[in-house]
Amino acid sequence: MRIDVLVLGGGAAGLWCLDRLRRAGYHAILLESKALGNGQTIQSQGIIHGGGKYALRGVRDFDAVRATSSMPERWRQSLVGAIEPDLAGTEIISTKCHLWLPRGSVIAWLQSLAFMSFVANAGLLATRPVKVSKAAWPEALRDSALAVYSLAEPVIATGSFLRALAARHKEFIFLYDGAALEFAADGVRVGDVLLQPRAMVLAAGAGNGELLGKAGMNADLMQSRPLAMVLLRGELPPLFGHCIVGGKTGLTITTPVPGIWQIGGEIAERLANEKNLAAARAAALVEIRRWLPRLDLARADIAIYRAVRAEARTAASRRPSGVHANQVAPGMVVAWPTKLSMAPVLADEVCEMLQLDLKTPGGYDETPPWPTPTVARNPWEEAEWFAVN
Ligand SMILES: Cc1cc2nc3c(=O)[nH]c(=O)nc-3n(C[C@H](O)[C@H](O)[C@H](O)COP(=O)(O)OP(=O)(O)OC[C@H]3O[C@@H](n4cnc5c(N)ncnc54)[C@H](O)[C@@H]3O)c2cc1C
Numbered sequence: 001m002r003i004d005v006l007v008l009g010g011g012a013a014g015l016w017c018l019d020r021l022r023r024a025g026y027h028a029i030l031l032e033s034k035a036l037g038n039g040q041t042i043q044s045q046g047i048i049h050g051g052g053k054y055a056l057r058g059v060r061d062f063d064a065v066r067a068t069s070s071m072p073e074r075w076r077q078s079l080v081g082a083i084e085p086d087l088a089g090t091e092i093i094s095t096k097c098h099l100w101l102p103r104g105s106v107i108a109w110l111q112s113l114a115f116m117s118f119v120a121n122a123g124l125l126a127t128r129p130v131k132v133s134k135a136a137w138p139e140a141l142r143d144s145a146l147a148v149y150s151l152a153e154p155v156i157a158t159g160s161f162l163r164a165l166a167a168r169h170k171e172f173i174f175l176y177d178g179a180a181l182e183f184a185a186d187g188v189r190v191g192d193v194l195l196q197p198r199a200m201v202l203a204a205g206a207g208n209g210e211l212l213g214k215a216g217m218n219a220d221l222m223q224s225r226p227l228a229m230v231l232l233r234g235e236l237p238p239l240f241g242h243c244i245v246g247g248k249t250g251l252t253i254t255t256p257v258p259g260i261w262q263i264g265g266e267i268a269e270r271l272a273n274e275k276n277l278a279a280a281r282a283a284a285l286v287e288i289r290r291w292l293p294r295l296d297l298a299r300a301d302i303a304i305y306r307a308v309r310a311e312a313r314t315a316a317s318r319r320p321s322g323v324h325a326n327q328v329a330p331g332m333v334v335a336w337p338t339k340l341s342m343a344p345v346l347a348d349e350v351c352e353m354l355q356l357d358l359k360t361p362g363g364y365d366e367t368p369p370w371p372t373p374t375v376a377r378n379p380w381e382e383a384e385w386f387a388v389n
Contacts, residue, residue: 001194001195001196001364001365001367001368002196002362002363002364002365003027003028003029003195003197003198003364004021004026004197004199004361004362004364005021005028005029005197005198005199005201005354005358006028006029006031006188006195006197006199006200006201007028007029007030007200007201007203008030008031008181008200008201008202008203008204008207008211009030009031009032009033009202009203009204009205009207009208010030010031010032010036010037010162010166010373011036011037011038011039011040011041011162011203011204011205012037012041012158012161012162012165012337012340012343013203013205013335013336013346013347014030014032014201014203014204015030015036015162015165015166015169015173015343016085016343016346016347017201017203017335017346017347017350017351018030018169018172018173019084019085019165019168019169019347020347020348020350020351021201021347021350021351022169022172023084023085024351024355024361025361026354026358026361026362027361027362027363027364028172029172029173029174029368030169030172030173031174031176031181031190031368032174032175032176032373033175033177033178033179033207034178034373034376035374035376035377036162036173036373036374036376037158037159037162037375037376038376039205039206039207039307039310040205040307040309040310040340041161041162041205041340041376042158042159042162042375042376042377042378042379043229043305043307044158044340045155045252045254045256045262045264046155046157046161046254046256046340047097047153047154047155047240047252047340047341048071048072048075048153048154048155048340048341049068049072049153049339049341050068050069050070050071050072050151050152050341051065051066051067051068051069067321067322067323067342067345068339068342071341071342071344072152072154072341074344075087075154075341076154079092079154079156085165085168087161088164089160089163089164089167090156090157090160090161090164091157091160092155092156092157093155093156093157093240093254093255093256094154094155094238094240094254094255095154096150096152096153096154096240097150097151097153097155097240097242098132098137098138098141098149098150098151098239098240098241098242099129099149099150099151099241099242099244100141100144100146100149100241100242100243100244101145101146101147101148101244102144102145102146102243102244102250102291102292103144103145103146103293128151129149129150129151130150130151131147131148131149132148132149132150134148138237138238138239138240138241139237140236140237140239140253140292140295141239141241141292142294143293143294144291144293144294144295148241155240155254157256158340159375159376159378162375162376163375166375170372171367173372173373174367174368174370174371174372174373175370175371175372175373176190176368176370177191178207181211181214182214183214183216188200190368193368193369195368197331198331198357198362199331199332199333199354199357199358200331200332200333201333201334201335201350202215202332203335203350205310205336206222206310208221208222208310208334208335208336209222209224209310211334212328212334215328215329215332217328217329217332217334218328220313221312221313221326221328221334222310222311222312222313222336223311223312223313223314223317224308224310224311225272225308225309225311225317225319226272226306226307226308226309227264227268227269227271227272227306227307227309228268228271228272228274228280228306228307229262229263229264229304229305229306229307230261230262230263230264230267230268230271230281230284230288230302230303230304231260231261231262231263231302231303231304231305231380231383231385232263232288232297232300232301232302232388233259233260233261233300233301233302233303233380234259234297234299234300234388235259235296235299235300236255236259236260236261236295238258239253239254239255239261240253240254240255241253242265243291243292245266245291248265249265249266250265250266250267250287250291251263251264251266251267251288251291252264252265256380260380262379262380263288267284267287268307271283271284271304272306280304281302281303281304281386284302284304285297285302285388297388297389298388299388299389300387301385301386301387301388302385302386302387303380303384303386304383305379305382305383307379310336311324311336311338312324312326312336312338319338320336320338321338322345323335323336323337323338323342323345323346323349324336325346325349325350325353327353330357331354331357333350333353333354335349335350
């Protein structure tokens with residue numbers, strides 16, 4: 001079966017690469033082994049970062065600030081169908097995020113304020129934080145914040161995004177048996193089917209490690225950073241925001257559907273080290289109550305879900321600054337977007353890289369006999385919930 005490009009993995013990275021390559025005229029197909037976005041994309045908070053959060057951390061992250069600063073505007077255009085890919089079917093659950101400086105943390109306030117204005121003045125931030133007057137603060141922050149800023153970073157429902165992007169190419173996206181995949185001298189074998197791509201994109205998130213190993217490459221190119229994300233369910237007012245503590249995002253809270261909070265940020269990195277889930281839930285509640293002391297959780301439920309950030313390896317396992325697309329063998333590119341928001345940049349890079357080799361699109365004879373994958377389920381639909389009290 002002749003193909004121009006075989007994309008492995010149907011998360012944000014693989015789907016955006018498929019779209020980019022097909023728009024460039026190539027016969028590209030995508031194989032997904034479980035469900036679209038199963039892993040990071042469906043587990044993510046869907047914030048289209050513009051660098052505002054990175055800017056808090058220090059000068060070493062200026063690269064990340066620069067790389068992400070144009071993303072909110074690029075996505076906004078796609079989300080209204082003004083540019084390709086037309087993602088107008090994606091649900092925008094908030095047009096902005098808030099940054100809030102919690103009461104009881106004056107040092108954090110001074111640090112963050114000074115740093116924010118420095119970065120904004122340096123012209124690095126496309127999405128500058130704007131101070132919000134007290135009357136307009138989100139309900140959840142009314143008695144818990146010292147100051148609130150607004151950042152023009154949209155938040156999307158990741159399931160609807162995966163559906164909208166996949167719908168553009170559904171006849172070229174296949175659910176296959178990933179365990180049966182073998183890299184052979186004459187192509188890629190999956191059981192009886194022989195695929196003969198001119199080029200391949202490994203965009204399987206955490207699955208890239210195994211794929212690299214199977215292809216005889218160095219699986220050590222990937223690093224995994226574990227997270228334990230917190231979910232709250234109850235009478236919770238909508239909140240999309242980062243709690244800034246000491247120049248870091250202590251909590252990042254989003255409201256993917258009414259009455260559910262998804263909580264990440266530094267808390268998720270710390271809780272990842274706690275093996276006991278009951279202890280992790282208790283520690284999460286201490287932290288949430290510390291920064292949102294007025295929040296009434298008497299009738300709320302809590303859950304923890306584990307996630308893994310799969311990225312290109314960096315020195316000392318630090319967060320990579322930007323996207324990573326690396327030609328590991330002739331015609332084989334391994335790709336990690338680092339952030340959902342960076343998937344468009346990754347797809348541009350992968351397409352440019354492959355165009356150097358592929359040049360003109362080739363033809364194709366047939367397509368694989370496999371079904372279309374569904375979109376992965378949201379973490380709050382799969383979580384095991386416990387009463388807070
Ligand atoms: C908890 C969490 C919150 C986050 N929040 C944000 C945020 O708010 N904003 C932001 O910009 N970024 C966020 N990120 C980062 C972002 O989600 C990821 O960078 C991005 O989704 C990665 O996309 P991906 O396609 O590379 O990987 P994934 O989304 O993990 O997709 C990989 C796909 O490959 C498939 N696969 C695996 N193995 C194989 C195989 N052998 N063959 C075929 N398919 C295979 C999987 O089933 C899956 O569908 C978050 C990440 C996490 C974990």
